[in-house]
Amino acid sequence: MKVKSGGFLRALAAAAVIGAVAGGIATASASAEGSSSAAGSSAHRDAHPERVVHGREDFSFSTVNALVGTSPVLVRGTVLSAEPGRKVGSAEEGGIDQARNVKLRVDAVMKKSGYEVPSTITVEEWGWDGAGNAYQMEHLTWSQVGDTGYFFLDKDVMLTTWRYVSSQGRVLVKDGLTKSSADPEGPLFPLIEGRTNTDFYAELKRLLDPANAGQLTVLPQPVPANGDQQNEVPDDGATEPVPDDSTNDGSEPTPYPSST
Template identity: 45%
Template sequence: MVKASASGAKWKIAVAVAVATAVIGGTAWAGGGGEPTRQRDTQAERIVHGRETLVFKNVEQLVGSSRYVIKATVTDIQPGRSVGSVEEGGVEQARDVTLRVDVKFGKITLPATIVLEEWGWDETGAGYQVENVAWSKVGDKGFYFLKRSDDVPNRFRLMNTQGRALEAADGSLVLSADPESELTADIGWQDAFDLEQRIRFLLQPENKDQLQTVDEPPVVPSPSQSAPAPEDGADEPFPDDSVDDGSEPGAGG
């Protein structure tokens, strides 16, 4: 996924409003280094769209292209790094999601816990999610298809916005992939048990010929890759559970 503040390519951001201040256990998240407290939303209030640099059509491609495939549980969430500047179009802040690694698939080496970056907040503290990757919550568990962050040490990222499949209480899967995507159709009605068995099957040495890979694009994107996401003439939707009440952080005194 091409990120505006990290790569210079611009996101097409919805005109929307945020609602809540970021209070976790009664304590507002504040900026460090003596900065004044900046309230942050506790939930995403708009959806941001971008242009994917990788698109997976099936589980074979997703598993075959991912450096790290794990099953994990979210144990903590904290404000992460800020990137960008006013000159680049704004400052955005990541969320650091701590994952307890429950299962490592294949021959990979990882510590017991890792930190996954997800987005995020804008400079006003208004929360947004990227595509269908809803904000993580403590207690979430599921499958993560990861790579290491290219520009910050000791952080991981989803391979793309398709790279997470959470396990619901009944064992069904909640995918971050677009519901209309080929990957979603390929997974179909599989539940968490089915997906885990499929991953294990594909990573068996005798079955690795079934894996496929989707390569990253060149470092310098083509004009079509760097072009803005197309306008569809419609307002971008609000994520589930959001409320458009005009109370975004920093508004109105």
Template identity: 35%
Template structure:
């Protein structure tokens, strides 16, 4: 479930239940809304996973990569038009520089398409928790899992699963004050690389186990 709240206090919050994922039928195309160029609302979601350390997040992810965003474009519509309204994902295409961990099946990809929220049924932009909208040229670490009903697509393992690099700064998407954020936010990109490398060694040595799904 996503709970959407406006960035400013002038707009009341609303709740949206995601009933399923499906592309919009052709009959709806004439009613497509104009999509906002920036988000003006936050989405607060009930997440399956929540991590307190980097190693467990990496172990639970199917794919951990370092990469740069090649493009961002509107993706598919998700959910039913009635009664709560649909949401539209943003397709973020990432060119992979390095596959750091591949816990899934199959060969390591050269690019990956990541689902990112998004727009509501009116075309109003919203971001999920602290996951700010991606733009082409963004570079960072992504902790991913496949989208089961959208073959070829991935999503962040949860809202904590991204750390962007800007020069000597690292910007994690984890919530401020949370244990994982405290572990990550003070690190330089090189320091994060070293911490992640150690975490992956511990995972491969069997010292860290994936988080169980509730």
């Protein structure tokens, strides 16, 4: 399945919604087939993302230094479970989207910036549209049970869940090597992808050493989007790729193995 970006992106107009998507993405949705019932609920949920959604993010990192310096919280953790989370939006706003709650066992708190970080936390990922069609944000694939790695996070004081500081803010460790959620064509990706866990961990520890605090790059907080900035991402004519694990064969998506 190829989905043209301008064909399904719509604004998440409510400020609470804007701040809740990964890294404060100011636009996003994947309502490609239109919204479902007026209540925005459906017994059907895809088990895997069928499309990729782009959006404006608070931060775009080009160095590990800036990613570490700007992220309020950095934990090393392991995914324990994943299940449908809260719903946002309404029929009047163009549809309802549902988050995906990823329960994370915190194996180590590497940076906390004054936050209280319990032994287990819930991180929001996205998500489903009102018809239960699944999507992922940028290159941030859905976390799976058993995944382990580094999670660069922020906290919305209005929510109990945590969110990624950016869609670039997850580094999984597979077979001892790092897997970045950054854009493979961007500058951050080659600085992280394919490194040994030992090497990457050593860099994080070096950057977080209090003796090096003055050397960290902290990107300025963005000005909140308003007006036309909240409406949509400009359509550049590109098509949205389906995630790698999608069958893309026109068959019915696999229902999500969870109750509504």
